[in-house]
Amino acid sequence: MRDHARDERLDAASERRAGASRAWGAHSARDALDGAITAIAAAGCETPRLDAELLLADVLGVSRAQLIADRDLAVEGPAIRAFQDAVRRRAVQREPVAYIVGRRGFRRLELTVDERVLIPRPETELLVEVALSLSYGAHLLDVGTGSGAVALALKDERPDLDVAGSEVSEEALEVARANGRRLGVDVRWMSADLLDGVPDEFDAVLANLPYVADSERAELAPEISRHEPQGAVFSGPEGLDAIRGLLEQLARRERVELVALEVGAGQAPAVARLTRAAGFGAVRSQRDLAGIERVVVGERERVVVGERR
Ligand SMILES: C[S@@+](CC[C@H](N)C(=O)[O-])C[C@H]1O[C@@H](n2cnc3c(N)ncnc32)[C@H](O)[C@@H]1O
Numbered sequence: 001m002r003d004h005a006r007d008e009r010l011d012a013a014s015e016r017r018a019g020a021s022r023a024w025g026a027h028s029a030r031d032a033l034d035g036a037i038t039a040i041a042a043a044g045c046e047t048p049r050l051d052a053e054l055l056l057a058d059v060l061g062v063s064r065a066q067l068i069a070d071r072d073l074a075v076e077g078p079a080i081r082a083f084q085d086a087v088r089r090r091a092v093q094r095e096p097v098a099y100i101v102g103r104r105g106f107r108r109l110e111l112t113v114d115e116r117v118l119i120p121r122p123e124t125e126l127l128v129e130v131a132l133s134l135s136y137g138a139h140l141l142d143v144g145t146g147s148g149a150v151a152l153a154l155k156d157e158r159p160d161l162d163v164a165g166s167e168v169s170e171e172a173l174e175v176a177r178a179n180g181r182r183l184g185v186d187v188r189w190m191s192a193d194l195l196d197g198v199p200d201e202f203d204a205v206l207a208n209l210p211y212v213a214d215s216e217r218a219e220l221a222p223e224i225s226r227h228e229p230q231g232a233v234f235s236g237p238e239g240l241d242a243i244r245g246l247l248e249q250l251a252r253r254e255r256v257e258l259v260a261l262e263v264g265a266g267q268a269p270a271v272a273r274l275t276r277a278a279g280f281g282a283v284r285s286q287r288d289l290a291g292i293e294r295v296v297v298g299e300r301e302r303v304v305v306g307e308r309r
Pocket of ligand 1: 150210
């Protein structure tokens, strides 16, 4: 049976809280979110509720779960302006949430990200999974490391591996280095255009290089075309220039026994052909959660993949 007296007491308390909030120019999280969701949805963003919750949780310094559990949390003082700014960046400038809050989760790590680096994507975790089965102590290079996501996640999960990350963008390399330092994960960083000048000491090479065709620029979401580094996204008329260049160099690097390359939708057959042409006899592809052939894996005869000790 409903306790009407109790309901009335709760209603009155909630009225008093709302009145106090209005008097101080504050909102409840519920009201702040409602307004933000409307603005973000009107701008055409795909996940307005999630975005608004992540932005408000960041401004309030609470987890998203805490925010969902307590919609009466007060949004007051400087938090009001900070949240308005964040929502404007998201809705008007179409800035990705990860750049606004300055971080993105990848595997077990939280990486610092900004517009110098591509935001690591969940499908890229497949590259890490492929390399988890490398032999004990193998030497591995992550080419085009960006924020350092793949290299750092692997070293974190397989400390026995010798892991290096290389980059052509000095700005991106600064972000990767800073992530490594902050997380206390020991990865060697190298500045290099693909494998130019990189020592011939690696057993395995992983790469999530740019793979979008130049002609697809107009079709991309503004989050990508306006904010992510263009050198991290586009790679020639078919999107394959960087991957092709890497495989041509790998043809002359016989010590490399395993290569794993992230590719775009529909590119796996062409990349598998290029991988075979580079001397990797056994080639397979792995699908991501959307069923897209996302990673092409090539192995030379001497097998690196095997039992972990
Ligand atoms: C798609 S982003 C991936 C970043 C990171 N590996 C990740 O998965 O989040 C591609 C990265 O490759 C770098 N890159 C592009 N061309 C390169 C080249 N020729 N040599 C080395 N790195 C390159 C870009 O600067 C960018 O950081």
